[in-house]
Structure formats: C-alpha cells, structure tokens
Amino acid sequence: MKILVINPGSTSTKLAVYEDLEQVWRESVFHSAKELARFHHINEQYEYRRMHVLDALQRAGIPMAFDAIIGRGGLLRPTPGGVYQINEQIKYDLWHASVEHASNLAAPMADEFASQIGCPSFIADPVVTDELRDVARFSGIPEIPRQSVFHALNSRAVSRRYAASIQKHYEELDLVVAHLGGGISVSAHRHGKVVDVNNALDGEGPFSPERAGTIPARQLVDLCFSGKYTQKEIHKMLNGRGGLLAYLGTTDVQTIVRWVHAGNVRHKQVLEAMVYTVAKQIGAMHVALHGHTDAIILTGGIAHNAYVVSLLREWIEGLARIVVIPGEDEMGALAMNALGVLKGELPLQKYEAIDNG
Numbered sequence: 207m208k209i210l211v212i213n214p215g216s217t218s219t220k221l222a223v224y225e226d227l228e229q230v231w232r233e234s235v236f237h238s239a240k241e242l243a244r245f246h247h248i249n250e251q252y253e254y255r256r257m258h259v260l261d262a263l264q265r266a267g268i269p270m271a272f273d274a275i276i277g278r279g280g281l282l283r284p285t286p287g288g289v290y291q292i293n294e295q296i297k298y299d300l301w302h303a304s305v306e307h308a309s310n311l312a313a314p315m316a317d318e319f320a321s322q323i324g325c326p327s328f329i330a331d332p333v334v335t336d337e338l339r340d341v342a343r344f345s346g347i348p349e350i351p352r353q354s355v356f357h358a359l360n361s362r363a364v365s366r367r368y369a370a371s372i373q374k375h376y377e378e379l380d381l382v383v384a385h386l387g388g389g390i391s392v393s394a395h396r397h398g399k400v401v402d403v404n405n406a407l408d409g410e411g412p413f414s415p416e417r418a419g420t421i422p423a424r425q426l427v428d429l430c431f432s433g434k435y436t437q438k439e440i441h442k443m444l445n446g447r448g449g450l451l452a453y454l455g456t457t458d459v460q461t462i463v464r465w466v467h468a469g470n471v472r473h474k475q476v477l478e479a480m481v482y483t484v485a486k487q488i489g490a491m492h493v494a495l496h497g498h499t500d501a502i503i504l505t506g507g508i509a510h511n512a513y514v515v516s517l518l519r520e521w522i523e524g525l526a527r528i529v530v531i532p533g534e535d536e537m538g539a540l541a542m543n544a545l546g547v548l549k550g551e552l553p554l555q556k557y558e559a560i561d562n563g
C-alpha cells in the first residue's frame with residue numbers, strides 16, 4: 207500500500223511516502239519567517255503550501271497515485287483519539303478553528319489531493335484528542351472547562367512502541383508520557399485512554415522552550431488590564447514567546463546546556479526550573495494513575511539531551527521505570543494509522559464534537 211503523509215508545522219511542511227510501513231521518500235520543505243511574513247492568517251498559507259507539496263512531489267518524480275493520503279489532525283473540536291476519514295465537518299472546523307496552527311491545513315490539503323485521485327484521506331490522533339476523565343475537566347471556574355490539547359500522535363506512538371518492546375499491548379499498560387519539545391505535554395495513559403494531560407497550548411502545566419506553563423492567575427489578570435499589552439501580545443507571552451525564550455532569549459536547549467556547562471548561573475537556574483515544572487507534572491499524572499505507573503516515557507527533541515534527562519531523573523527516580531524514546535516519529539505514526547485502517551486492523555472513528563461544558 208502506498209501512503210502519502212502531510213505534516214505542516216510552523217516553519218516547515220514535512221512530507222513522506224510510505225510503502226506499507228517502509229518510508230521510501232521524505233522531504234521537509236522549509237518556509238522562512240520572511241516568506242511567511244506576508245500571510246496574516248494561517249489559512250492564507252493554504253495555496254502557498256499546496257504548491258510547495260506538489261512541487262516537491264514533482265521534483266522527486268513521484269506520481270500522484272496513492273492508496274491513501276493522511277494529514278496531521280489540527281485544532282478541531284475536542285474528540286477521542288484514533289483515525290478519522292476526512293469529511294466536510296472536519297474541513298469546516300479546521301478552516302474556522304479559533305486557534306491558528308499550521309496543522310489545520312493538513313486535512314483540507316490531503317482531502318483535495320485524495321479526491322483528485324479517488325483514494326481515501328485521513329487524519330489521526332489530532333492534538334485535540336480528548337479522553338479526559340470527567341473529574342479532570344473542572345478548572346474551578348464553570349466558564350473555563352479544562353481542555354485536552356497535547357502531542358497526542360507522538361505520545362501514543364511511543365507508548366505503542368514501548369508496549370511492543372515488552373511484548374504487551376498499549377491497552378494493558380498505565381503510562382505517563384512526557385513529550386519534551388518546543389511545547390511540553392505530560393499525559394496519563396490508563397489502559398489506552400489519555401485520562402488527564404496538561405493543555406500544552408494554553409498555559410497549563412510545565413513551562414517549555416517557547417511557552418509559559420501554569421502561571422499565577424491573578425497576576426496574569428492584572429497584566430491583561432494594565433494597559434501595557436494587547437490581547438495578542440499576552441497570547442504570545444503564553445505561547446510563542448514564553449518559557450525559556452522569555453527568560454534566556456532562545457528556545458534551543460542544546461545551546462542552553464552548553465552555557466550551563468560553561469558555568470552560566472542564570473541558564474542553569476532557568477533550565478533547572480523548567481525541569482522542576484516537568485517533574486511536578488509527571489508526579490501529578492502518576493497520581494492520575496492512582497500511583498500505579500508501569501513506565502514513565504520521556505520523548506520529544508529535548509529527551510535527546512542526556513544532561514536534561516539526568517536532571518529530571520533526580521526528581522522522578524523511584525516513581526516508576528523511566529524509558530527514554532527521544533525525538534518524534536509523527537510521520538511514521540500517521541503512516542501506521544492509515545495502513546491500519548486500509549488493512550482493516552484499526553477502526554475508523556466518526557468525528558463528533560464532545561460537549562466540553
């Protein structure tokens with residue numbers, strides 16, 4: 207089976223072709239900040255990115271002939287994880303999503319190409335995957351229900367990989383997965399369902415390279431009404447220019463670790479503070495699993511860094527077995543999901559929004 211995978215990110219559009227589970231081609235089309243500056247809304251990038259995808263396929267001599275096309279799920283309404291056939295509702299919700307995210311472009315693009323060649327188009331485990339326990343939905347303010355927004359695709363893929371490595375099914379295990387990337391999410395997987403997680407886009411949980419985590423609410427409200435900042439600027443403080451970037455002027459953990467090793471006290475202090483917030487979130491998710499966690503999986507780009515992993519281990523050693531699966535394989539996970547459906551091994555989900563009120 208031949209599968210095209212489309213994964214638009216903030217600075218690149220990643221593409222790959224799989225023959226069954228074997229990746230036979232991949233390309234990451236880089237979009238410079240200068241090129242993107244002319245677009246005022248993510249939807250305006252659709253045609254530009256679509257042309258880049260067609261161009262990349264043409265340059266590689268790959269004909270538009272696939273058994274399925276799968277895109278990364280975007281900021282849909284809350285929905286359980288799994289594989290979804292792209293339909294009009296999905297495309298409508300992504301086009302009108304309240305949060306702009308490059309992944310919102312994947313499904314409309316996958317569906318447009320698929321309808322031209324007459325193959326099915328899918329998304330899988332979108333970032334809005336919502337399997338929260340009811341008890342986890344309460345924030346303390348009825349108008350502000352908690353929402354599940356996290357690195358669902360990679361967190362589930364590494365969980366399945368770990369389960370397979372110990373000859374178990376993912377659905378048999380209780381896992382805490384800390385995805386340590388530009389954003390950080392720490393999710394509690396109870397027998398295959400993500401029953402709690404910090405909302406990694408909206409100022410909840412640990413702070414990360416580019417995002418503020420949970421912040422003192424009253425002080426934030428005061429800042430909002432101080433007249434010093436626009437709403438957009440405050441949003442950027444929470445997501446985009448928060449976290450390590452706000453404290454140290456970079457999102458690059460490798461560079462920060464080099465500064466730490468060179469004796470820079472401020473870099474050490476801030477990095478340790480970030481790790482501390484991650485450790486506390488891991489502790490909270492361990493409790494969400496009733497203190498019974500089969501393994502804590504550390505994944506995402508930062509998990510490549512042995513020094514950061516050692517700092518984290520100091521806090522969480524003893525809670526459960528720690529497994530490090532660095533980086534991410536979203537492209538492989540998407541291909542695996544499409545193949546699973548084509549072979550009838552995975553069910554197709556129906557996209558219906560959860561009433562999160």
Ligand SMILES: Nc1ncnc2c1ncn2[C@@H]1O[C@H](COP(=O)(O)OP(=O)(O)OP(=O)(O)O)[C@@H](O)[C@H]1O
Nearest residue numbers: 386387388389415457458459460506507508510511
């Ligand atoms: N090999 C590596 N060693 C150490 N740190 C790394 C390595 N690769 C990436 N990182 C760090 O990981 C962070 C980015 O992680 P990643 O690439 O997973 O993020 P992203 O894909 O941009 O965002 P997200 O994972 O939230 O979607 C950066 O701080 C980067 O410095």
Ligand SMILES: CCCC(=O)O
Nearest residue numbers: 333355356357389406
């Ligand atoms: C919240 C998951 C996706 C991202 O970090 O952008």
